[in-house]
Amino acid sequence: MVSRRTLLQAGAGLAVAGPLAACSSGLGGSGSGGDKITIGFVSPRTGSTAGFGEPDGYVLDQARKALSNGLSLAGKTYSIEIVDKDSQSNPQRSAQVTNDLINSNGVDLVLATSTPETVNPASDACEAAGVPCISTIVPWEAWYFGRGAKEGEPSPFKFTYHFSFGVEQFHKQYTSLWSQVPTNKKVGVMWPNDADGNAIRKSLGPLLQKEGYTIVDPGAYTDGTNDFSSQIARFKAENCEVFNTFPLPPDFATFWQQAAQQGYRPKIAQIAKTGLFVSQVEALGPSAVGLAGGTYWSPTFPYRASLTGVTSKELGDGYTAATGKQWNQQLGPSTALFDVAVAALKGTPNPKDKAGLAKTVSTLSTDTVLGRIAFGTGPVPNVVPIGVHGGQWRKATTGQFPLEFLICENANDPNVPVATRLQPYA
Structure with missing residues (x-):
């Protein structure tokens, strides 16, 4: 607890x-x-x-x-x-x-x-x-x-x-979702120096460690940072096959573009606070397909x-x-x-x-x-507390929109239907 x-x-x-x-x-x-x-x-x-x-x-x-x-x-x-x-x-x-x-x-x-x-x-x-x-x-x-x-x-x-x-709902979501893809359980985290990031660092990190995950934390960054080269280099050097972040939307867009340019492609890319809405995800272009996220309603x-x-x-x-x-x-x-x-x-x-x-x-x-x-x-x-459920952005196979969010786990509410399993990003 x-x-x-x-x-x-x-x-x-x-x-x-x-x-x-x-x-x-x-x-x-x-x-x-x-x-x-x-x-x-x-x-x-x-x-x-x-x-x-x-x-x-x-x-x-x-x-x-x-x-x-x-x-x-x-x-x-x-x-x-x-x-x-x-x-x-x-x-x-x-x-x-x-x-x-x-x-x-x-x-x-x-x-x-x-x-x-x-x-x-x-x-x-x-x-x-x-x-x-x-x-x-x-x-x-x-x-x-x-x-x-x-x-x-x-x-x-x-x-x-x-x-x-x-935090407990995030913990249940992440451990349920991440277990669907084999990884080395090394998690590169980009948690900012704000209320969300600091709370997550102090509480979610220890919970994930108890589940056998190794947290690789380059340290809190300032909202609005425009160069994430040092963080990306650390994640690559330590072979972090899982990535997690709680950023403001513009900060993640900057990071994700730089990660692609510098060749960092984790097996699981789990984002929160951004990537919740299709407008944010579409703005990332093709690199958004396969991002893991959470949903509190669908x-x-x-x-x-x-x-x-x-x-x-x-x-x-x-x-x-x-x-x-x-x-x-x-x-x-x-x-x-x-x-x-x-x-x-x-x-x-x-x-x-x-x-x-x-x-x-x-x-x-x-x-x-x-x-x-x-x-x-x-x-x-x-x-x-309410539930939050893990899922993944995929190319839509039907309908009028190019992307869809599919729920992959329901540990916080078994009544919510699961559509598919998580697929590796990289």
Whole structure:
């Protein structure tokens, strides 16, 4: 079992269907006595992590349509307003727009997603203001410990709640996936000097070593580095047949181009934080085929959204029909945020009571397009782990798009279907 104490130093920082600028839509009936609930939504629609926000315009459109007639809650019909903000992939901007939602829009609830740079500042702003916040897609250790919680002590958070994968889910995914290709079990790692990289270095590395892997770590690099020659030379010299990294997307593009030029081709190239979305992978060109990655949602998931009623397949197909783009795994958690939010509002005697709403979330159990989310059952208070599943980018054999992501293992959720086995990259 990984010691969470090793993660205490994790810092707070770890084309869309709608407009990129923040927008709001006061949809729904007039309500009884003009009652209205305002939900804020914060995600990175522009900037270095904009791939995460790519499908959010579509998700917001679907949520607004589903809530267009308002919600009947505790004997009243409330109109629902959703106000969305772009964090621009910047922590300061995320804090600013969240405070704007709180102070100018008077939100009753904030939803936040995608990377510590967006989610942690939004969560901190909500905690300070006493506004409920539900968030996702940040390794939970970086969200919980990175914001000041300490192992073995009561949670300092009363208004902020989070569902996402963690180090243990990565560990299970990697060991399940990598066992499908014979290697010398030497892993060259490129883990950056940021919240994600530092948490992974302190926790995932020791877990992999216990599984018999040798970690070859040239040391933390600075985000934005443009010369990875020394790292590549080390990986080649030590014959690292497995490669793993958690970089910002532009950094991996630079590294992977240089690795190809300098002749480094591992048998397994496992990437996280980038390579999640087809737009990032296509930008790499032919060298992207065979990259191993992870997915926390795909259209093959056997779950449906509780708010809209759509299945995972219908969610992916609907996105493609509306935008002409290939499905994006962020469709799942962004949709699940609204599944959880509406379930929490329905379960609160007075949904305008912020403390009462936060208390409801603390023990909420509800179905989502990701599966069942059950707060109060996680490894620490305020957190529910979700699965992440290993797979590989391949040339598509059917359909309108050139690449496809195929799930190769399901150690974190046996209900998720496996399509194939991992093939060697080199």
